[in-house]
Amino acid sequence: MSAPAQLITCPQCKTVLEAELCGRPDLTPCPSCQCPLQVLVFPALFRIETAAQPELVMAAGEAGCFYHPQKKAVVVCETCGRFLCALCDVEFDGRHLCPNCLAGGKDKGEIKKLQHQHTRHDRMALALALLPLLVCFYTSLITAPMTLIYAARHWNSPVSLLPRRAKLRFSIAILLASLQILGWTAFFIFLATK
Numbered sequence: 001m002s003a004p005a006q007l008i009t010c011p012q013c014k015t016v017l018e019a020e021l022c023g024r025p026d027l028t029p030c031p032s033c034q035c036p037l038q039v040l041v042f043p044a045l046f047r048i049e050t051a052a053q054p055e056l057v058m059a060a061g062e063a064g065c066f067y068h069p070q071k072k073a074v075v076v077c078e079t080c081g082r083f084l085c086a087l088c089d090v091e092f093d094g095r096h097l098c099p100n101c102l103a104g105g106k107d108k109g110e111i112k113k114l115q116h117q118h119t120r121h122d123r124m125a126l127a128l129a130l131l132p133l134l135v136c137f138y139t140s141l142i143t144a145p146m147t148l149i150y151a152a153r154h155w156n157s158p159v160s161l162l163p164r165r166a167k168l169r170f171s172i173a174i175l176l177a178s179l180q181i182l183g184w185t186a187f188f189i190f191l192a193t194k
Helices: 099-108 121-134 137-153 166-193
Strands: 090-092 095-097
Touching: 090 099, 095 099, 121 137, 121 166, 137 166
Parallel strands: none
Antiparallel strands: 090 095
């Protein structure tokens, strides 16, 4: 099987490399320019993708999918009882549901394990640290320690489905809260020594 032409080429002469040159542990010369190459690829690159294909209704007595009547039903929705093909079947928490019942259960709050919102603890800690700087600095006597406690408590909590800059936001919140605490400490030391 040869590799797709647009994926694997020699970096020097741009010659399409065959699949036999891929995955070897040693350097192999390019068939065209003799440049030593070592091509490491994931084995999945050469795998032929197969998606779930619904079966066509074959016999007159077989049930068809509610959403795709020409496709053979393979399972019944456990909520509404509709016949579903392999494409429409959503297996969730050990149950087979149709897309409408899954969406309806999410909207009504009947499906508890389906996560559709998430608390962003990193943003909460940063907001708690920035609030006294924007509103009233005196509130930092309370919010700075709260920020440190909140950031420490939720440091390893999942922040979102795409954790991009969560640790950076936590670090900025901790830095701001620490600076506020140091500022108040210096202020109180100054008042005590005066």
